[in-house]
Every structure is written in structure tokens, then in C-alpha cells.
Amino acid sequence: MKSHPNHSINNLHKISVAPMMDCTDKHFRMIIRKISSKALLYTEMIVVQSLIYTDKKEKFLNFNKEEHPLSIQFGGDNPQMLKEAAKMAQDWGYDEINFNVGCPSPRVCSGNFGASLMKEPSKVAKCIESLKNNCSLPVTIKHRIGVDEEDSFDKLNSFVREVANAGADRFTVHARKAILKGLNPKQNRTIPQLRYDVVQKLKETNPQLLIEINGGFTNIAQCIKALNELDGVMVGRSAYKYPLRWSNIDQEIYGENTTSKCASGIILSLIPYIENHLEKGGKTWDICKHLINLVEGIPNAKIWRNYITSRSIKQELSIDYLIKVTSELQKMGY
Numbered sequence: 001m002k003s004h005p006n007h008s009i010n011n012l013h014k015i016s017v018a019p020m021m022d023c024t025d026k027h028f029r030m031i032i033r034k035i036s037s038k039a040l041l042y043t044e045m046i047v048v049q050s051l052i053y054t055d056k057k058e059k060f061l062n063f064n065k066e067e068h069p070l071s072i073q074f075g076g077d078n079p080q081m082l083k084e085a086a087k088m089a090q091d092w093g094y095d096e097i098n099f100n101v102g103c104p105s106p107r108v109c110s111g112n113f114g115a116s117l118m119k120e121p122s123k124v125a126k127c128i129e130s131l132k133n134n135c136s137l138p139v140t141i142k143h144r145i146g147v148d149e150e151d152s153f154d155k156l157n158s159f160v161r162e163v164a165n166a167g168a169d170r171f172t173v174h175a176r177k178a179i180l181k182g183l184n185p186k187q188n189r190t191i192p193q194l195r196y197d198v199v200q201k202l203k204e205t206n207p208q209l210l211i212e213i214n215g216g217f218t219n220i221a222q223c224i225k226a227l228n229e230l231d232g233v234m235v236g237r238s239a240y241k242y243p244l245r246w247s248n249i250d251q252e253i254y255g256e257n258t259t260s261k262c263a264s265g266i267i268l269s270l271i272p273y274i275e276n277h278l279e280k281g282g283k284t285w286d287i288c289k290h291l292i293n294l295v296e297g298i299p300n301a302k303i304w305r306n307y308i309t310s311r312s313i314k315q316e317l318s319i320d321y322l323i324k325v326t327s328e329l330q331k332m333g334y
């Protein structure tokens with residue numbers, strides 16, 4: 001099996017925020033970047049076919065320079081298209097490419113990519129090879145511990161080894177199998193049992209591979225515990241719904257000597273970004289739909305959220321008003 005010449009990018013990213021469609025857009029990533037300067041961020045999944053055939057590539061590819069380190073996630077199964085996509089990712093300045101073999105959406109699987117590809121390791125290996133051969137970025141893969149009846153440890157292990165031989169630089173393993181018939185994507189994130197033991201065994205069996213665990217992490221202490229045995233932890237829903245729970249990542253995971261962040265501080269620091277977005281014709285809701293999660297857990301959060309949401313949706317939220325209500329939060333110490 002190949003060893004990895006360059007672990008530097010991977011070693012930095014002990015914690016990452018999972019790719020999530022309709023959640024981890026560039027605005028949300030800016031919010032998370034205010035919380036952690038280190039965590040690896042991912043784009044939402046980009047279907048390579050859509051990327052290749054659109055003449056609005058910037059809609060898929062643009063990001064803010066503050067978002068680094070940033071991994072772009074591709075879904076697809078055509079090595080030729082992945083070749084083009086790899087070149088674009090490099091030209092656009094992404095730090096890493098991630099290949100999605102974990103999405104159980106029927107729409108995605110009917111195109112024969114996402115989780116169903118786990119049943120075709122050789123095809124996945126060709127896809128990884130194509131990405132690797134056409135850029136100099138690290139190429140990583142996100143997958144499940146199994147799919148449908150193909151859920152033995154041996155199957156998982158040989159899948160990972162074949163893909164490692166094709167050059168994959170890191171494996172993000174969602175510690176659940178995917179059930180393609182009978183469960184929708186949401187159910188596939190809750191009903192199949194979480195099996196951290198399987199991911200740990202995968203690392204024990206392949207100590208030379210970089211293996212990151214994903215699924216069900218809700219606080220920093222759990223991540224620190226997992227990092228004793230694994231190379232990284234990817235956090236999805238909890239980072240989206242409760243971003244402030246993760247505000248000490250840089251101190252507690254990376255040992256940085258930075259001050260704690262609070263909701264009002266983060267929102268106020270984003271004001272120039274929001275103004276810039278509005279100047280370019282964007283809407284406040286594009287950003288505020290993510291910002292409202294920052295007040296989760298704060299007393300009277302509901303009132304603050306309602307103020308922001310109702311005005312923002314009606315496009316009546318002014319920057320002055322946002323500053324005013326956020327300063328109220330600040331006065332209360334949040």
C-alpha cells in the first residue's frame with residue numbers, strides 16, 4: 001500500500017465541519033471561520049456533471065479567501081469529468097478535493113454515485129486516480145462503513161485498501177452503513193446504528209492510513225477522546241445547529257492561545273462581509289439564515305431570532321438594525 005508523502009495538510013485538520021447540502025455554503029463557512037481559524041471546511045457536494053456543463057462555474061466554485069483551509073467535495077463516477085473538475089479545483093485555489101461515496105440520496109444513487117459506489121471499489125479507485133493524476137492537491141474520500149447487505153468489516157477494509165492504493169490521502173468514515181432501499185437520506189443519518197468500533201478497527205488494521213471519524217459528535221470533549229485513536233473528527237449537524245458549542249476548538253484541539261468568541265462578537269465582525277454581500281446585490285437572508293443559529297442557547301434567543309428572521313425574509317433588515325439588536329446581546333454578555 002502507498003504511504004503518504006505529505007501529511008502536513010491533514011495533520012492540521014484534526015477537526016472538520018462536514019459538507020452539508022443547503023447548509024455549508026460560503027456564508028456559513030465564513031461564520032465558522034470566525035469561530036475557528038484552523039478547522040478544515042468543506043463545500044456542499046458539487047455534482048461534477050453539473051459543474052462541467054454549466055457556463056456559470058463561479059456559482060459553484062467561488063469562495064472567500066478567508067475560508068482556507070477549504071476542501072471541495074465532488075460527487076460523480078466519470079473519471080474523465082473528474083479530471084476536468086480536479087483541474088478546476090486547483091485553478092480556483094482549493095486546498096483539497098474530497099470525493100463523496102457516502103451520500104444515500106436516491107437522486108444521487110440513481111446517477112450511480114454517492115454511497116452506491118461503495119459496491120464498486122474499482123470504479124472508485126479509477127475516480128480517485130483521475131483526481132490525483134490531474135492536480136497536485138490532496139485527494140480524500142468520504143464514505144460509509146458499508147452499504148445494504150455489503151456491510152462486513154472485510155468488505156470495508158478491502159474497499160479502503162483498494163482506494164488507498166489508488167492514492168487517496170485521507171478517509172473520512174461516517175460510522176454508519178447506508179441503507180439504500182427503504183430509508184431516505186435523513187433516516188440514513190439516524191436509523192443505521194453508529195459503529196465507532198468499526199472505524200477504530202479500520203484504523204488499527206491500517207495504522208499507516210489517515211482515518212477521520214464522522215457521525216454523532218456533539219461536543220469538543222467527545223472529539224478529544226476520539227482523537228486519541230483516530231486522525232480526525234468531522235462534525236456535521238451539531239456544528240450547523242449549535243456553532244457556538246465549538247467556539248473553543250482552536251484552544252482545546254489545536255492549543256492556540258486565542259480568546260473565546262461570543263455570538264455578538266462574531267456577528268459584529270461579520271458586518272463588513274454582510275455589507276459587501278448586499279452591495280453586490282445579495283440578500284441579508286442568505287447570511288442571516290445561518291447567523292440565527294449562533295444565538296442557540298442564549299436566553300431570549302427566540303425573540304432575537306424572530307426579529308432577524310421576519311425582517312430579513314421581507315428584505316427589511318437594515319445593517320443598523322442588525323447592529324442595534326446585536327449590541328443588546330453584547331450588553332447581556334453574549
Ligand SMILES: Cc1cc2nc3c(=O)[nH]c(=O)nc-3n(C[C@H](O)[C@H](O)[C@H](O)COP(=O)(O)O)c2cc1C
Pocket residue numbers: 018019020021022023044045073100102103142174189214215216217234235236237238
Ligand atoms: C442537511 C445535510 C446535508 C448533507 N449534505 C452532505 C453532502 O453534501 N455531502 C456529504 O458527504 N455529506 C452530506 N451530509 C452528511 C454529513 O456530511 C455527515 O456525514 C452526517 O450529517 C453525519 O455527521 P453528523 O452526525 O456530525 O451530522 C449532509 C448532512 C445533512 C444533515
